[in-house]
Amino acid sequence: ALLSEAYVATSGNDTTGDGSSINPFATISYALGQVASAGTVYVAGGTYTERLGFGPDKKGITIRGGHDPAASWAWDPSNQVTIVDGNGKSPVSLSPSATSNALIALTLKRGTSGVESGAGIELAGPYNTLSVENCMIISNACGVYGGYHIPATLTVRNTLIARNSSHAVFYARGNVASSSTPLATNFLWNCTVANNGGDGFQYSGNPDWSDVIPVA
Numbered sequence: 001a002l003l004s005e006a007y008v009a010t011s012g013n014d015t016t017g018d019g020s021s022i023n024p025f026a027t028i029s030y031a032l033g034q035v036a037s038a039g040t041v042y043v044a045g046g047t048y049t050e051r052l053g054f055g056p057d058k059k060g061i062t063i064r065g066g067h068d069p070a071a072s073w074a075w076d077p078s079n080q081v082t083i084v085d086g087n088g089k090s091p092v093s094l095s096p097s098a099t100s101n102a103l104i105a106l107t108l109k110r111g112t113s114g115v116e117s118g119a120g121i122e123l124a125g126p127y128n129t130l131s132v133e134n135c136m137i138i139s140n141a142c143g144v145y146g147g148y149h150i151p152a153t154l155t156v157r158n159t160l161i162a163r164n165s166s167h168a169v170f171y172a173r174g175n176v177a178s179s180s181t182p183l184a185t186n187f188l189w190n191c192t193v194a195n196n197g198g199d200g201f202q203y204s205g206n207p208d209w210s211d212v213i214p215v216a
Contacts, residue, residue, distance in 0.1 A: 002036035009069050010046035021073050028052055028063060028084065035061060043106075044069045045080030049087050054098035066105035077105040077134060086111035086140070090122040094130060102131040111140035115166050119145035129153040136160045137168075143196065146171035157189040167198035 006019035012026040021042075025031045029050050031041045038060040044067050052063065065082025067073045084091040084106055091108040094101065108120040116122060118141035123130065129152070136159065137143045143161040146152055146169070154169075161168040169186065186201075193200045 003034050003039060004036060005040045005042065006031040006035050007042050007044075007067075007069075007073065008048075009044035010048070011069075021069070024069070032058065032061065032063070037061065040064065042067050042073060043082050044073075045076075045082050047083040047085055049085040050091075051086055051089050052084060052092045054092075054094045054101055056095050056097040058095075058098050058101060060100040062102040062104060063106065064104040065107075075105075081107060083107040083109060085109055086118070086120075088113045088118065090117055090119045090145075091140075092120065093122040093124055094128045096125050097127045098125070099127060099129045100131075101129075102133065103135055105134045107136040107138065109136075109139045111142075112165070113141065115142040115170060116145050116147055118142065119170075120161075120164065121145070123147065123152050123154070125152050127151060131155045131157075132159055133157045134159065136162075138163045140164045142166040142170050142198075143168040143193075144170070151185075153185045153187075155187040155189075156191055159191050161191065161193045162195050165197040167202040168193045168196045168200045170198070170202045 007021045007024035008028050008031045009024040012024035014026045014030040017023045017025045019025050027050050041063045043065040066077025066080045068076045068080045090111040111118040120137035120140040121144045123146045143164045
């Protein structure tokens with residue numbers, strides 16, 4: 001049976017671990033495959049060189065970094081930095097219909113193979129909804145890539161999007177007809193977007209199909 005929660009640490013093991021706090025898994029991607037919808041993955045500080053792929057069956061899952069296994073898995077993101085290193089590919093990718101998922105206290109970096117496949121977060125929907133909070137999206141080819149995969153809703157809070165070689169957030173929709181209902185809605189709360197190689201936000205195609213709602 002799938003788990004309601006799973007724990008991950010660099011000292012864990014995907015073969016012998018059971019995902020418990022005393023016997024954690026070693027990789028976030030493996031844990032993601034073991035949790036049911038609405039489950040939570042608690043990740044210890046450290047660097048995880050892997051890609052996190054949310055399949056269409058993954059809905060309402062939270063991945064939260066910054067935990068300290070030595071302190072009963074207390075949440076201490078300032079001292080327990082959790083890095084997801086894409087090693088060239090997108091650290092996080094959402095398949096079609098992967099909805100209502102959340103990323104908390106993760107550093108997403110080294111997605112460098114291209115604007116799409118090397119984004120810190122690739123919304124490969126359609127019908128993706130994602131919440132990002134207290135994260136850093138740095139040193140990728142693109143911060144967040146929406147592509148042609150709309151509709152999508154992205155909510156970002158207290159997050160740094162910086163030092164990506166292309167745009168911070170990029171949606172490429174082509175020339176499409178206008179619609180009274182935006183197909184890409186982005187909420188930005190208390191974020192820093194700086195020192196990227198392209199625009200802070202880039203929308204190609206008809207801008208009537210997107211809403212950007214920045215909140216200081």
